[in-house]
Amino acid sequence: MSFPAPSRHALPPNFPIIWKDDVGYDLARIGRVFNHRRPSRYPIAVVQPTNQDHVVEAVLLATKLGCRISIRSGGHSWAAWSVRDDAILIDFGKFNYFSVDDATGVASVSPSTTGRVINQLLEPHGRWFPGGHCPGVAVGGFLLQGGMGWNCKNWGWACENIVAIDVVTAEGRKLRCDKNQNTDLFWAARGAGPGFPAIVTRFHLQTLLRYSHVRDSTFVYPKENYRPALNWVLKISPTFDPDTEIAAIGSYVPGLEGVKTIIRFTTFKNSQEEAETALKPAHATAPPGANITALCTETSLSDQYDLQHAANPEGHRYRVDNCYIKNDADVASVMESAFMDLPTKKSFSLWYSMAPCSRRNHDAGSMQNMALSMQSDHYFAVYAVCETPAGDKECADWVRGIMVPASKQSPGAYLGDADFQERVSMYWNNENAQNLIHVLSKWDSRGLIAGYLNKGDTGSVEGLRSMVKSSWSPNLV
Template sequence: MHSADTIPVVWNENSSAEQYERARVGRVFNLRRPDRFPVAIVEAEKEEHIFEAVQLARKKDLRISVRSGGHSWAAWSVRDGAILIDLGKYKQIDLDEKTGIVAVSPSTTGQAINSFLGQKSLMFPGGHCPDVGLGGFLLQGGMGWVCRSWGWACQRLVAIDVITADSRRIRCDKNDHSDLFWAARGAGPGFPAIITKFYLQTISLPTHIRESVYIFPKEDFKIAFEWVTSIAEAYDTDTEIVCVGRFVPDYKESVVLVCFTTFKSSDEDAVKALQIAEDSVPPTSLQKHFARPTSLQQQYVQQGLANPSGHRYCTDNAYIDNDADVPDVLEKAFTTLPSRKSFALWYAMAPLSRRTLPDMALSMHSDHYFAIYTVWEGAEDDEQCQSWTFNIMKEMEPHTIGQYLGDSDFQVRNTKYWGKDQGEKLMRIRQNWDSDGRICGYLDRGDKSGTSGLQNIL
């Protein structure tokens, strides 16, 4: 058994308040800090530190929580009575240039991996926000770049290295420990082991990226939305399509943006793909920006501005039923935003949502992914902003089929996250690999779910 003295650990009981608080929540993106207090935080710098932290938790009979990027809106990593393993200082990116498979540590961000891969003319469709770690992103499924056609990021997962709750180091893929590999693609924060490395299949980097943006007054939300949904399913497969309700500097009232971002190998192909939208856009738009050149790094800058650090966040999401009157269901969310930095987002999922998914834990989607990102600055607005988010989702609930794990808070709302059979299988795998609940699972109200996990019902 290794000594705690050999690993970088900050104990609650004998560290300064400043040191402990920095370790506890310094890397939590959401400034709305949780009122939960781990027994200790291990700031791992290498895999051996993770292994020793697991042994330490077993010796002291403590639970284990894990932080990859710190971007979890609900701060799932910060748990009472646990040793928090923070992977922020554990950095690794290794590319096998023959196979195009890249091995990365969980805290590696989408921007970091693509800055590295871009030098090799490669790409991985990670998270849109530049500072999202791949660990949480991939475990939740990974709604990455051009997900509507390129597929879920977790579908490009080749293997994982894990440390189990009983301190074993194993590699999991479709042949070895295939149940854990199955679970890693969609289990979210209830994955019953600690992943130390992901092995990911990269793709060729599109050399010509262009975007078209159309801005509509919020009164014309339905006009804009009905237009974009009428062309989305059959649209060019290398084009990402989103509709956003938000405030922009040019206008006092919030507006509706419809954005098409295409990833191509030539300018000619990029312009051709965007021309379909340009030729059909309704005449009521306030502004049109057709086929302007951009880059992946510029996209990260835009995403970073839309999701500023140092702010308070409350998020929620839903897959809207394909048979619902979707414009009517979403109109209130898009046109009554509670603060100038908040935004509502619709993400086109077709044609991916019409395909049969591989056999993996991830098993929930529809043509219409909707998410609210309520963003504000002061604690005095907590009640107003959280209530608005809750009420919007409550009204919408009868028209939804489930939820994406990534933008969820199980303490506030529980719904369906997987297909029935997949959800039951996942909970059995969790019991098999961590029957004692050593690794903190899904953080529901009061942190009571333990090894039982989530109910997975509407």
């Protein structure tokens, strides 16, 4: 399909648009995409707004041209959902806003604000926000899909801290959405992910009081100790200290031979004593056989971002997938192959403890007010990383070889580590999926927002319908 560029005189003066044939187009198209396995998809233009009126203008232009709108906040979607054929890409990279009300702790931020930046800006106010674990993940894509932020297992999903959003609708209207107005859009903003049927220009977030002491206990086990190590952490996680995040990682460790199982406890406290008390039950019960044991090590949020940044290096080609594992499954068996062998030295596997947060919907109905509705006690994801296209096939085969069998022990998956062109799963419970179809149809009946990128890129509502349909029977599209 080809779209004639309208006369540039029809646009407001200095409107920040780069057309396909302009110098700098390719940098604007993919320069901010984290995954270097770059897509062969070509938007007709890239708009780089610096204010909300630019976003309205981009929507009106797309309507006039009969093309779609795709959106980029931080560019960390693994599958590069922002890069779409026949679309105007709105890239929020130059749209920066931050303010905080010290009385309420509510921060207002632009969607491209990253986890590291929001926390640097909040630090002088004695506050913080549990954004994505990697420093460069922006709040835009992260919050819309739920957001597994720091200590999500206890403190809940990051999107539960959204107080309100400002949006531009698919008709170009500016709206505020919160629990009293435009409530269906507010509901969808917490879990719809890349199908959200409007463009968020500002998030209003309840920030949290800052913790002064971040401490980490790490146990590194050889392969042969995988089962005792995993079964130990599975047992102690659900009732562990409520300010402590727990994860198991299968990865290579510098200076050691072979893939290791790393069990990590990261606690957020206000004194050394509190941190030691929190981590003590892990120290007291850890099975023997660890290659390395580091107990209650001093760290900080900034150090943690550096670690995550090193574990997810820039300039690499990523292939990822995930599933929640059923609570009653033999979790160690389901994940075993992913913790035994990795396709490259930089690849890794993750088990992320989600209990007790995963049980709240059953107990208190706390998840009823948002689209996000899929979870279990066990989040399992794999990240295959290579440096050149030559490694792509091996990485893809490994990911598929792990996740296709694992998904048989799974109720569904998380949008954040998904690629709907590779494998489709259930991302919401049935009721919420049906409601989402309704909300998308209501707010974007013409399918202006590009939405879920499925095979064939069939558009927002159709994309969602096909995903919901295909995930009922066979998990593979």
